[in-house]
Structures are given as structure tokens and as C-alpha cells.
Amino acid sequence: MKFISSRDNPGFKRLRALLDDARMRRTERASIIDGEHLLQAALDADWPIRQLLLREDVLESAVVADVLQRLKNVDPELPVLVMAPALFNALSPVLTPTGMLAEIALPSVLAEDSGAGDVLALAGVQDAGNLGSLLRTAVAAGVTRVWLDAQTTQAWSPKALRAGMGAQFCLAIEEGCDLLPRLTGSSRPVLVTSLGPASVSLYALDLRQPNIWVFGAEGQGVPAVLQALAQHRVRIPMPGKIESLNVGAAAAVCLFEQVRQREVAA
Amino acid sequence: MKFISSRDNPGFKRLRALLDDARMRRTERASIIDGEHLLQAALDADWPIRQLLLREDVLESAVVADVLQRLKNVDPELPVLVMAPALFNALSPVLTPTGMLAEIALPSVLAEDSGAGDVLALAGVQDAGNLGSLLRTAVAAGVTRVWLDAQTTQAWSPKALRAGMGAQFCLAIEEGCDLLPRLTGSSRPVLVTSLGPASVSLYALDLRQPNIWVFGAEGQGVPAVLQALAQHRVRIPMPGKIESLNVGAAAAVCLFEQVRQREVAA
Known part of the structure; x- marks a missing residue:
């Protein structure tokens, strides 16, 4: 785990840009998902997750522990970034931040269209x-x-x-x-x-x-x-x-x- | 037509409250609709309209003239309030204000449920x-x-x-x-x-x-x-x-x- 507490941290600035800027998401082939539901859905779909971002005060929560365990099973080397609450809340795009964000990869190569489905x-x-x-x-x-x-x-x-x-x-x-x-x-x-x-x-x-x-x-x-x-x-x-x-x-x-x-x- | 140009005008304050405050709408049995489409829909349904609010610079527009004519046909005494653009834009709740708002009445007595429809x-x-x-x-x-x-x-x-x-x-x-x-x-x-x-x-x-x-x-x-x-x-x-x-x-x-x-x- 890595801890960041400053808005000047380059990692923080990059996350801010991924949230706000469609071009940045396209260039980096990445986006941010918010909350337990989307994280579990990404895990269910074996979606590539690049890093987990946690608010410092949720480190002890059972939900976070559960998600973290699932993530570590998939990728034991997954980077986890912990943020001071004020910093995290400045990042999280919803009104009731759950204390968990993740950076996901955008799809790169898609399965070819076989002409079979809708x-x-x-x-x-x-x-x-x-x-x-x-x-x-x-x-x-x-x-x-x-x-x-x-x-x-x-x-x-x-x-x-x-x-x-x-x-x-x-x-x-x-x-x-x-x-x-x-x-x-x-x-x-x-x-x-x-x-x-x-x-x-x-x-x-x-x-x-x-x-x-x-x-x-x-x-x-x-x-x-x-x-x-x-x-x-x-x-x-x-x-x-x-x-x-x-x-x-x-x-x-x-x-x-x-x-x-x-x-x-x- | 009446012209207002100050935020301290009681009429302006009342409109602001009708836009922002659900309790005010319930007490006054009134709300505000924005734009030509909703105004025409209200007219089509013979809905009670209490006053028309126009931005000063749209007074010459053909759309406004058409709506105003329809409204005057229904109620020749309909109050029309004209506002300076800055004042109107402070009121209008959408990003592309059309220059037309209207105060409508909320329904009072509803037709009794006959048990016949969905x-x-x-x-x-x-x-x-x-x-x-x-x-x-x-x-x-x-x-x-x-x-x-x-x-x-x-x-x-x-x-x-x-x-x-x-x-x-x-x-x-x-x-x-x-x-x-x-x-x-x-x-x-x-x-x-x-x-x-x-x-x-x-x-x-x-x-x-x-x-x-x-x-x-x-x-x-x-x-x-x-x-x-x-x-x-x-x-x-x-x-x-x-x-x-x-x-x-x-x-x-x-x-x-x-x-x-x-x-x-x-």
C-alpha cells in the first residue's frame, strides 16, 4: 500500500484527469469506477483492474476487506493507493462516496463480430x-x-x-x-x-x-x-x-x- | 405587459421560490414551466396558465408571438411579465434558456377514479x-x-x-x-x-x-x-x-x- 496526502502528487493529478477528461481516458485507455457494486461487477466479468484507491478511514471495513481479497486473488501485485479522507473526497464523483475507487483498463482488442448476435x-x-x-x-x-x-x-x-x-x-x-x-x-x-x-x-x-x-x-x-x-x-x-x-x-x-x-x- | 429589472422585486422573488422550493409550490399550488414545447403542451391540454414571463430580447421573436397569441385567445387578461436578460437568465433553470417561462397552476380537484382505466x-x-x-x-x-x-x-x-x-x-x-x-x-x-x-x-x-x-x-x-x-x-x-x-x-x-x-x- 502506498499513502498519498497531497493534491500535488502526480498520481492524484492523473486520477483527477481520468475522472474529468474524456481525451485523457482515451489516451490512457483507462477510467475510474466508484463503489462496491461496480467493483464487484468488474471482478465478476474478469475485467482488468489497474489499481485500487481507498479512503484511509475505510481500511478496516468488512466490505473493503472482501473486495481487496478478491482483487489480490486475481493479481497479488495490484497497486493499492490510500488517500487522506479530504483528498479522496475531492476525487470521488458521487455524493455519497463509498471510500473505494478503482482504475480500470478500457477494452483494447474486441472479439470480432461474427454476425451472429444482436x-x-x-x-x-x-x-x-x-x-x-x-x-x-x-x-x-x-x-x-x-x-x-x-x-x-x-x-x-x-x-x-x-x-x-x-x-x-x-x-x-x-x-x-x-x-x-x-x-x-x-x-x-x-x-x-x-x-x-x-x-x-x-x-x-x-x-x-x-x-x-x-x-x-x-x-x-x-x-x-x-x-x-x-x-x-x-x-x-x-x-x-x-x-x-x-x-x-x-x-x-x-x-x-x-x-x-x-x-x-x- | 409589466417590466421588472431588479432582483428585489417581490414578483421575482416569488418566481425564484417556485423554482427552488417544493413546499412553496405546494402552498401556492403553482409551478414554473420552461420553453416553447412545454408551453404548447400546456395550451394543447387547456391547462391553467397564470402568467407568462419573457426575456426582453425575445419580444420580437415569431415563436413568442405565436405562443402569446394562443395564450391571449384563452385569457385576454393574462399577466405578462418582461424581464431584463440578466434577471431572466438568473431564473431560468435550463442551460439554453428559450426566453419563455410560464407560471402554471397545479391541479386542484381531480376527476374521481371510476375504476375503469389503468x-x-x-x-x-x-x-x-x-x-x-x-x-x-x-x-x-x-x-x-x-x-x-x-x-x-x-x-x-x-x-x-x-x-x-x-x-x-x-x-x-x-x-x-x-x-x-x-x-x-x-x-x-x-x-x-x-x-x-x-x-x-x-x-x-x-x-x-x-x-x-x-x-x-x-x-x-x-x-x-x-x-x-x-x-x-x-x-x-x-x-x-x-x-x-x-x-x-x-x-x-x-x-x-x-x-x-x-x-x-x-
């Missing part, structure tokens, strides 16, 4: 909380691969990781994707939600084969150039007086209709 | 953004009545109104409800999502009759005492490695499975 493709989803809960929904629905375009916020920001509740560790996530060639060359049907008149009801589609689902930003929706590539423009029937759902709700409805059809067919 | 009942949903998007999903799915318990955040806060995108104007919302007697005495089936072993798959239920859906806070879920009252504890089948959805996604999946069954039956 894909969630997102265009211009800018809210990190929305993105995290979209990823969580995707994992729950059995999706294994995610394509994020360059206008979508980073999946590995502390906020997106928090909202994802561990989803990021269960998905092959590609960022900065050019969706146009991927959707053009796809052997899987491309499905895009749309309110337009040329759309087909979600409940009239056969969704049992693997699909590529494309969702867009709140407001703008999916860009027209991508909509034009879709096999189906999908309309969610809405009996009520509001003709829109937020993107997270729309994706949940579509992906779980797919789950339902496969359950019924099984 | 009800969304929420226990301890504390995030205003989550609540707003739950309400939006409810309206889209045709739900007309909402019961919020005392632990749920206010449906009429500026943040919940923003996330609701006008949903609040399409629902009979009762706040501070004691859910226990309501669910005990209900003639409609009470449905609660649950991960427990005694739960039944969402896709095995007949949802064509009107239902009462109960959702709880992230993390804790629905209190055990309410779960015990449910006709069905409902499990959303999840083929993936994450055994949870955020509350907004879970509600969207359940309420739109109900929509699907009614569409298919129709």
Missing part, C-alpha cells in the same frame, strides 16, 4: 445517464455488441459507468463508429424506430433472428441517411396522447419485444 | 428525471391515472416537468398517496415487478383488463408490504447477464406489453 447501434446519444441505462437494458435483453457513433458520449465516463451498473463489462463496445458502411454492408436486418407514415408496427415484425437496432438522440432521432438504410422503420404503437418516448424507454420496449418473441418461440 | 403507482421514486420519463411512458401507453406515495419526488418540480415533456398535463396525478389502503381495496389486479422465485413471467400474464402497476425506487424496489398485496409478482425475463433494469425501462417493458396484448386482441 447489435445496438446508437447515433448521437449525448446524455451519459441515458447511455448507461441503454447499455444496461441491452445487456438484460441479451444484446452482446454495441456500436456508438462519434457523436455519442463516451461509454467509459464515470457517469455512464455509474448508470450502466456494470453493463459495460458485459458488452463488446466499439466507439467512434462510422455507422453508414456498417449498416450498408450488414447481413442482419437493420431496424430503426420512426414515427413516419412508412413505418410498420413493432408488434407486426418477426424479431426472432439477430437484428441491428439503431436508436438516435432525443429530439433529432436517427439521421435520415441511416433511416434510409433500414429494412424496417419501426413504429411503437402508442394509444396515449404523447407521440414520443425517451430513447431509453423506446429501446427497452423494442429489445424486450424481441425477448418475448424468442421466449414464446423457444 | 393506474401507475410509484413508491419512493426520488429522481425527478426518472419520474418525468415514467410519466411520459405512462401517457404514451394510455395510462390515465397516477398515484405517487409520499416518498416519491414532486411531479411538478421544474426538472420533473422538463423530463415529462408535457405528460403531467395528460394525467390525473395524485401525490402523497397512502398506497396500502388503495391497493388493498382495489377491484383491479395489482401487479408488482419482482425478481423473487414466486414471480410469474410478464409474457405469461393476461393484461387486457385494466391494471394497477406498482413500481419502486431503484435499488430497494417495491416495499414488501405492498408486494404482499399484489395479485401477481411479475418477472421480466432477462436472457442477459444483468438481472436488473432501471425503473423507467422496466415500466416501459411492462406497460407496452399491455399495449401489445390489447392491440393484438383488438
Whole structure:
């Protein structure tokens, strides 16, 4: 264990930058996760953890001891950094800091897309909380691969990781994707939600084969150039007086209709 | 039109309090909506609007002229308050203020529950953004009545109104409800999502009759005492490695499975 107590420590400055700066996370291929739940989720997924950061006053806690034991089983040489409470609290991004942070590695080489599973493709989803809960929904629905375009916020920001509740560790996530060639060359049907008149009801589609689902930003929706590539423009029937759902709700409805059809067919 | 330019103006102070203080909103039976979309939604729903607040530099804008005309058609005596830009911007709660705010009345007497439609009942949903998007999903799915318990955040806060995108104007919302007697005495089936072993798959239920859906806070879920009252504890089948959805996604999946069954039956 190493102890740091000064904001001028280079290790502290680096952690601060990983929390605040998306470019720094990309350059270093690293991010920070906060709290026991995300740490356990990372361990469950055999995710590479680079160092553990502890607030000095939680060293005796049973939860910390448990996590530390799991980590040491995986990597006996794992660096552990202990910080004075004031210093740690200046770092931790949530309102109720648990006293545990970890630096994780971002994925480097992803398993190649075999064309077999479902894909969630997102265009211009800018809210990190929305993105995290979209990823969580995707994992729950059995999706294994995610394509994020360059206008979508980073999946590995502390906020997106928090909202994802561990989803990021269960998905092959590609960022900065050019969706146009991927959707053009796809052997899987491309499905895009749309309110337009040329759309087909979600409940009239056969969704049992693997699909590529494309969702867009709140407001703008999916860009027209991508909509034009879709096999189906999908309309969610809405009996009520509001003709829109937020993107997270729309994706949940579509992906779980797919789950339902496969359950019924099984 | 009345013009104000000082933070010491009592009207300004009252608006500030309506934005910041839930108790003030309850006492005054009023809240503030921000921007053209919510204003048009309120007008579409014939919602009582008490005054319009404009930033001085948008007085010539076509959008403002259109909204103002609609408002004057409803109430020729509607008070219009014009504010110096610096003063207005200190008030407006969003990052890209549109230059238009309005004071709305909170609902006073609600139509009595006839027992005919669906009800969304929420226990301890504390995030205003989550609540707003739950309400939006409810309206889209045709739900007309909402019961919020005392632990749920206010449906009429500026943040919940923003996330609701006008949903609040399409629902009979009762706040501070004691859910226990309501669910005990209900003639409609009470449905609660649950991960427990005694739960039944969402896709095995007949949802064509009107239902009462109960959702709880992230993390804790629905209190055990309410779960015990449910006709069905409902499990959303999840083929993936994450055994949870955020509350907004879970509600969207359940309420739109109900929509699907009614569409298919129709």
C-alpha cells in the first residue's frame, strides 16, 4: 500500500484527469469506477483492474476487506493507493462516496463480430445517464455488441459507468463508429424506430433472428441517411396522447419485444 | 405587459421560490414551466396558465408571438411579465434558456377514479428525471391515472416537468398517496415487478383488463408490504447477464406489453 496526502502528487493529478477528461481516458485507455457494486461487477466479468484507491478511514471495513481479497486473488501485485479522507473526497464523483475507487483498463482488442448476435447501434446519444441505462437494458435483453457513433458520449465516463451498473463489462463496445458502411454492408436486418407514415408496427415484425437496432438522440432521432438504410422503420404503437418516448424507454420496449418473441418461440 | 429589472422585486422573488422550493409550490399550488414545447403542451391540454414571463430580447421573436397569441385567445387578461436578460437568465433553470417561462397552476380537484382505466403507482421514486420519463411512458401507453406515495419526488418540480415533456398535463396525478389502503381495496389486479422465485413471467400474464402497476425506487424496489398485496409478482425475463433494469425501462417493458396484448386482441 502506498499513502498519498497531497493534491500535488502526480498520481492524484492523473486520477483527477481520468475522472474529468474524456481525451485523457482515451489516451490512457483507462477510467475510474466508484463503489462496491461496480467493483464487484468488474471482478465478476474478469475485467482488468489497474489499481485500487481507498479512503484511509475505510481500511478496516468488512466490505473493503472482501473486495481487496478478491482483487489480490486475481493479481497479488495490484497497486493499492490510500488517500487522506479530504483528498479522496475531492476525487470521488458521487455524493455519497463509498471510500473505494478503482482504475480500470478500457477494452483494447474486441472479439470480432461474427454476425451472429444482436447489435445496438446508437447515433448521437449525448446524455451519459441515458447511455448507461441503454447499455444496461441491452445487456438484460441479451444484446452482446454495441456500436456508438462519434457523436455519442463516451461509454467509459464515470457517469455512464455509474448508470450502466456494470453493463459495460458485459458488452463488446466499439466507439467512434462510422455507422453508414456498417449498416450498408450488414447481413442482419437493420431496424430503426420512426414515427413516419412508412413505418410498420413493432408488434407486426418477426424479431426472432439477430437484428441491428439503431436508436438516435432525443429530439433529432436517427439521421435520415441511416433511416434510409433500414429494412424496417419501426413504429411503437402508442394509444396515449404523447407521440414520443425517451430513447431509453423506446429501446427497452423494442429489445424486450424481441425477448418475448424468442421466449414464446423457444 | 409589466417590466421588472431588479432582483428585489417581490414578483421575482416569488418566481425564484417556485423554482427552488417544493413546499412553496405546494402552498401556492403553482409551478414554473420552461420553453416553447412545454408551453404548447400546456395550451394543447387547456391547462391553467397564470402568467407568462419573457426575456426582453425575445419580444420580437415569431415563436413568442405565436405562443402569446394562443395564450391571449384563452385569457385576454393574462399577466405578462418582461424581464431584463440578466434577471431572466438568473431564473431560468435550463442551460439554453428559450426566453419563455410560464407560471402554471397545479391541479386542484381531480376527476374521481371510476375504476375503469389503468393506474401507475410509484413508491419512493426520488429522481425527478426518472419520474418525468415514467410519466411520459405512462401517457404514451394510455395510462390515465397516477398515484405517487409520499416518498416519491414532486411531479411538478421544474426538472420533473422538463423530463415529462408535457405528460403531467395528460394525467390525473395524485401525490402523497397512502398506497396500502388503495391497493388493498382495489377491484383491479395489482401487479408488482419482482425478481423473487414466486414471480410469474410478464409474457405469461393476461393484461387486457385494466391494471394497477406498482413500481419502486431503484435499488430497494417495491416495499414488501405492498408486494404482499399484489395479485401477481411479475418477472421480466432477462436472457442477459444483468438481472436488473432501471425503473423507467422496466415500466416501459411492462406497460407496452399491455399495449401489445390489447392491440393484438383488438
